[in-house]
Amino acid sequence: MINGRQLYLAQRLSAVLLVPLVLIHLALIIIAVRNGLSAAEILGRTRGSLLWGVFYTLFVLAVAVHVPLGVRNVMTEWTRLQPRVVDAFCLLFCLLLLIAGMRAVFAVV
């Protein structure tokens, strides 16, 4: 069973990880759009790239930890749902982000 301290640590550490990842991700989008790269050209650079595979796997893992914990805090404060219901919803949300995110990573790498 994960306790409150571990959840707090997971959210803060995933936030620390997300700061550089999000900045690099945003910079990448801007560069790709401004240079007018096509989807095929982008895929040509990402496919088979271990670097981008590791980068976006880390990104997805950090998001799958950080976002559901934030949603859990909001739901705990703003709804009258039972803690078990909130936890179950956030666990499912975590799995959804993980599956959808990793599917996208496999698709581009």
Place this chain on the structure above:
Amino acid sequence: MTSKTSDTVQPDRSQHDHVHAQPGQAQPGDRLEVSIWRGKRDGGFKQYAVELRENQTVLDIVTEVQRQHEPSLAYRFACRVGVCGSCAMTVNGAPRWTCRTHVNQVIAGNQLTIEPLRHLPVIKDLVCDLAPFFEKWQKAGGTFKPTKSRLDKPEPIDPQSPARKTANAAIECINCAVCYSACDVVGWNNDYVGPAALNRLWTLANDKRHADREQVTDLAFQEGGCASCHSHGNCTRHCPVELSPSQSIAALKKSAIFGLPDVE
């Protein structure tokens, strides 16, 4: 007290300074329009006219209303000199010790509104039931558990040690519940134990005589613990004894990553 870091909210010292009436405000001899809460939470305000005097606290006003206008008015006080914390009420929207609040500090024009503390059940008029406040204080783990019995020699504590100085900076809380009433998170999260309870827990974290010191971080992070704090800083802004529960809560949060401070 230890020096306070710049990223924490500093207490509003104007609350404690003697402030003279501003131009346009009521002067001694004028009639004040005092609105006082009557009944329970579903009650309402009732207006009273009270003469403004040269030196007059909000507690003086409440006492005058009870003695001259409304004998059935319920309110609570004991020491009248800012030691016990019993007379805490919401005055013109902010929680304060009424015995230490000069009327001139808080009147808007000639208006004064006096309500019970927020976030606590109202027993009658200005009297709150503080039971939920103390129950949460217990839930947070604020009870000191000694490592020695009365038969042992007392533990020598160096008053100049960093841990003792840190504990001393937060130790003077008298549980008046002003911070609890000022805290918005307490208002919207029933589980949140509140600033006073967490401030107390931080003093225990720095006390080497406390037998359950190792449990402090887990207690601090239980549901409704320090992770629920949004760092608004209202507790520190309104604390009548100028403590900084915000700083204590921030320190408890840090302990999740860096562990408890060394107390030896």
